[in-house]
Amino acid sequence: MKNNQNTHVEVAIIGTGTAGMGAYREVRKHTDSIALIEGGQYGTTCARVGCMPSKLLIAPGELRHNTEKFADFGLQGKIPSVDGKAVMKRVKDERDRFVGFVNEDIDSFDEKHRIQAYASFVDDHTLSLSTGGTLTADKIIIATGSRPNIPGFFEQAKDRLITNDDVFYWDDLPKSIAVFGAGVIGLELGQALHRLGVHTHLFGVGDAVGPLSDPEVIATSLEIFKGEFPFHSNGQVKSIERNDKGVQITFKPTPDSEEVTETFDYLLAATGRKTNIDNIGIENTSLELDGRGVPIYNPMSMQCGNSHVFIAGDVNGDIPLLHEAADEGRLAGENASTFPQVFKKARKTSLGVVFSDPQIATVGMSFRALTKKLGCHFASGSVSFTGQGRSRVMLVNKGLLKVYGDKETGVLLGAEMIGPHNEHIAHLLAWVIQLRMTVSEVLQMPFYHPVIEEGLRSALRDLLFNLDMGAHPPLRCIDCGPGA
Ligand SMILES: Cc1cc2nc3c(=O)[nH]c(=O)nc-3n(C[C@H](O)[C@H](O)[C@H](O)COP(=O)(O)OP(=O)(O)OC[C@H]3O[C@@H](n4cnc5c(N)ncnc54)[C@H](O)[C@@H]3O)c2cc1C
Ligand SMILES: NC(=O)c1ccc[n+]([C@@H]2O[C@H](COP(=O)([O-])OP(=O)(O)OC[C@H]3O[C@@H](n4cnc5c(N)ncnc54)[C@H](O)[C@@H]3O)[C@@H](O)[C@H]2O)c1
Numbered sequence: 404m405k406n407n408q409n410t411h412v413e414v415a416i417i418g419t420g421t422a423g424m425g426a427y428r429e430v431r432k433h434t435d436s437i438a439l440i441e442g443g444q445y446g447t448t449c450a451r452v453g454c455m456p457s458k459l460l461i462a463p464g465e466l467r468h469n470t471e472k473f474a475d476f477g478l479q480g481k482i483p484s485v486d487g488k489a490v491m492k493r494v495k496d497e498r499d500r501f502v503g504f505v506n507e508d509i510d511s512f513d514e515k516h517r518i519q520a521y522a523s524f525v526d527d528h529t530l531s532l533s534t535g536g537t538l539t540a541d542k543i544i545i546a547t548g549s550r551p552n553i554p555g556f557f558e559q560a561k562d563r564l565i566t567n568d569d570v571f572y573w574d575d576l577p578k579s580i581a582v583f584g585a586g587v588i589g590l591e592l593g594q595a596l597h598r599l600g601v602h603t604h605l606f607g608v609g610d611a612v613g614p615l616s617d618p619e620v621i622a623t624s625l626e627i628f629k630g631e632f633p634f635h636s637n638g639q640v641k642s643i644e645r646n647d648k649g650v651q652i653t654f655k656p657t658p659d660s661e662e663v664t665e666t667f668d669y670l671l672a673a674t675g676r677k678t679n680i681d682n683i684g685i686e687n688t689s690l691e692l693d694g695r696g697v698p699i700y701n702p703m704s705m706q707c708g709n710s711h712v713f714i715a716g717d718v719n720g721d722i723p724l725l726h727e728a729a730d731e732g733r734l735a736g737e738n739a740s741t742f743p744q745v746f747k748k749a750r751k752t753s754l755g756v757v758f759s760d761p762q763i764a765t766v767g768m769s770f771r772a773l774t775k776k777l778g779c780h781f782a783s784g785s786v787s788f789t790g791q792g793r794s795r796v797m798l799v800n801k802g803l804l805k806v807y808g809d810k811e812t813g814v815l816l817g818a819e820m821i822g823p824h825n826e827h828i829a830h831l832l833a834w835v836i837q838l839r840m841t842v843s844e845v846l847q848m849p850f851y852h853p854v855i856e857e858g859l860r861s862a863l864r865d866l867l868f869n870l871d872m873g874a875h876p877p878l879r880c881i882d883c884g885p886g887a
Contacts, residue, residue: 412438414739415530415540417522417683419509420447421725422716422732423546427512429736430544435513438538440530442521445509446502448548448717449725456498456571457591461758463490464598468760472798485600487576498571524684527710531684542711542739545698546732547679549717553672557583560670561645567592567673576601577668581652585636587613589673590628590759597632604665606654607636613757616771617819619785623803624763624821643670678720688712695720703747705735713739724755752837756826761788761802764829767817767836773807780810784842784866788822791858799823806832806842806862813841813872815863828859842867 413434416423419441427439449455463485470482509517521533530538551566558564567588578601582593585607597603605628612624628634639655641662653664680697690698690707697719698707705713715731717723730751738745757763773781785805794800802822808815818832835845842863850860867873 409536411539412436414542416544418546418548420548421449422728425729425732426544426546426736429733430740433740437516438518439516440518440522446505450501450505452568452571454725455501456494458758459494459497461595464595465760468598475798491573524687527688542742544735544739545714545718546716547683547718549676549678552675552677554674557672559643560650563650563669565669565671579667580669580671581667582671582673584673585612587757590757594759603632605634606638610636613763614755614765615819616769617805620803620805620819620821627801678718680718704738704745705731706745711742752833754833756829761822762825763821764825765819766829766832770819781807782810782869783807784862784869786858786862788858793853793855794823804862806866808842808866808870810870813870814839815842815845823855
C-alpha cells in the first residue's frame with residue numbers, strides 16, 4: 404500500500420509486533436480490506452531486543468557458571484575465559500536468524516496491506532500517518548507495544564545510559580555495569596552479564612525480586628542472588644554522574660551502611676516499561692481512559708468500551724508477556740473482524756517465568772492476590788530444594804516452592820517459586836490449575852523417580868495437610884525413593 408494516500412480500509416492494525424501480526428492473521432480470514440501499520444523496524448520486540456536475545460546472552464553465562472562446580476564433582480579444569488566479541492557475535496547472529504523468520508512471515512503478508520509509518524489518531528476513525536496523508540478505518544486495533552521506562556535521575560549518566568535495546572547491539576562485553584531494577588529484565592541480564600565476567604552491581608528498591616509476592620520466596624531469592632553477585636535490593640542511590648571513565652555512582656548498599664562510590668562503564672535501566680499509548684493521539688478519540696491513560700477495555704474480548712477499537716499486547720500494560728500478546732492479538736483480530744458482534748473468551752491461567760538461575764516462576768493467583776481476595780481462606784504448602792534428591796545430585800539444590808490451595812474446595816489456586824529448572828514445574832502447575840484440579844487429584848498423577856518434580860509432590864502433600872485434607876507427609880516418604 405502506498406504510504407501517502409488518503410484511503411479507507413475495513414480494519415487498521417497499528418503495530419506489527421507479535422500482537423499486531425496475530426491480529427492480522429485473524430482479520431485476513433474475513434476481509435481483504437486491511438492496513439497493517441508499522442512505524443519502527445519489523446521483527447518484533449521479542450525476537451529483536453526481548454525474549455530471544457536475552458536468552459541467548461543467558462545461555463553462555465549459565466554454561467560458564469556451571470564450570471565453577473567442577474571441583475565439587477571431582478572434575479579438574481579451569482573456568483573458561485570469555486571472548487566477549489565471540490559471545491556477542493553468537494547472540495546477534497542467532498538473534499538475526501530469529502528476526503529473519505519473523506521477517507519472512509511479514510514478507511508473506513500481502514504487500515498492499517502493509518504501511519510503513521507511525522500512525523496517530525485524529526479522531527475515532529481517522530489515523531494520520533507520519534509519512535503524510537490519513538487513513539480511515541471502520542475498525543481499529545491498537546497493538547503498539549511498550550518501551551523502556553527511564554527515570555529522569557538516570558539522565559545524569561548521559562551517553563552511558565543504556566537499555567536492553569542497546570545491549571543486544573553490542574560488539575563486545577563491557578568491563579563493568581550498574582543494572583538498575585531487580586525486575587525480570589534486571590535479574591536476567593544482570594546475572595547473565597555477571598556470569599560472563601562483567602563486573603555487575605544490581606540495584607533494586609524495597610527488596611523486590613522479579614514478580615514475586617510471597618515473603619518466604621522473596622527472602623530465599625534475595626539470599627541466593629546476594630550470595631552470587633553484588634545486589635543492593637534496598638540500597639539508596641545518592642548520586643549518578645558521568646565522569647571521564649564512565650558512570651560514577653554513589654550509594655549506600657543498605658540504608659544503614661556507609662556510602663560507597665564506584666564507577667561503571669554503563670548504567671543499564673531495567674526499571675519497567677511504558678506502554679506506547681501516550682504517543683498515538685489517543686486523547687483525540689472518544690474512548691474512556693483509565694488512570695494510566697489506557698482505554699478501558701474488556702480483557703476477555705479486547706474491546707475498548709462498546710467501540711470499534713480493540714487493544715492487544717504490551718500496549719494495554721496488563722500482562723506484558725509474549726504468549727499473552729499473541730493470544731490478545733488473535734482475540735482482537737477475531738472480534739474486530741466480526742464487530743459489532745463481539746465474543747468473549749476465557750483467558751489462560753496466568754504463567755510467568757524468569758530465566759534467572761535458579762529460575763523464578765509464578766502460576767495462577769499470586770500470594771498477594773490470594774491474601775487480598777481470600778484472606779485466611781487459603782492454605783500454603785512448601786518444599787525447599789536444598790535437600791531435594793535430584794537437585795542435589797545435579798548440584799542445583801537451591802530454592803523454595805510454595806503452592807496455594809482453597810480451604811473450602813481443595814482446588815489448587817497458584818504457586819510462586821525459585822528453583823532449578825522451574826520452568827517445567829510451572830507449566831505442569833499452570834495446566835492443572837487451568838483444569839481446576841484439586842490438590843488430591845494432582846497428587847494422583849504419576850511422579851517419576853528421581854526427578855525435580857518429586858519436590859512438587861512434597862509441596863502438594865504439605866499443602867493437602869495444611870488444608871486439613873490429608874495426613875502429615877512422612878519425613879522420609881517410602882513411595883518416593885531416597886531424597887524425593
Ligand atoms: C528484554 C526483554 C525480554 C523479554 N523476555 C520475555 C520472555 O522471555 N518471555 C515472554 O513471554 N516475554 C518476554 N518479554 C516480553 C515480550 O517481548 C513482549 O510481551 C511482547 O514482545 C509484546 O508484543 P507486542 O506485539 O505487544 O509489542 P511489540 O512486539 O513491541 O510490537 C509493537 C510494534 O508497534 C510498533 N509501533 C509502536 N507505535 C506505533 C505507531 N504509532 N504506529 C505504528 N507502529 C507503531 C512498534 O515499532 C512495534 O514494532 C521480554 C521483553 C523484553 C524487553
Ligand atoms: N522471562 C520473561 O518472561 C521476561 C523477561 C524480560 C522481560 N519480560 C517482560 O518485560 C516486562 C518489563 O521488565 P522490567 O524488568 O523492565 O520490569 P519489571 O516491572 O519486571 O521490573 C522493574 C523493576 O524496577 C524496579 N525499579 C523501578 N524504579 C527503580 C529505580 N529508580 N531504581 C531501582 N529499581 C527500580 C521496580 O521495583 C521493579 O522491581 C516484565 O514485566 C515482563 O512482563 C518478561
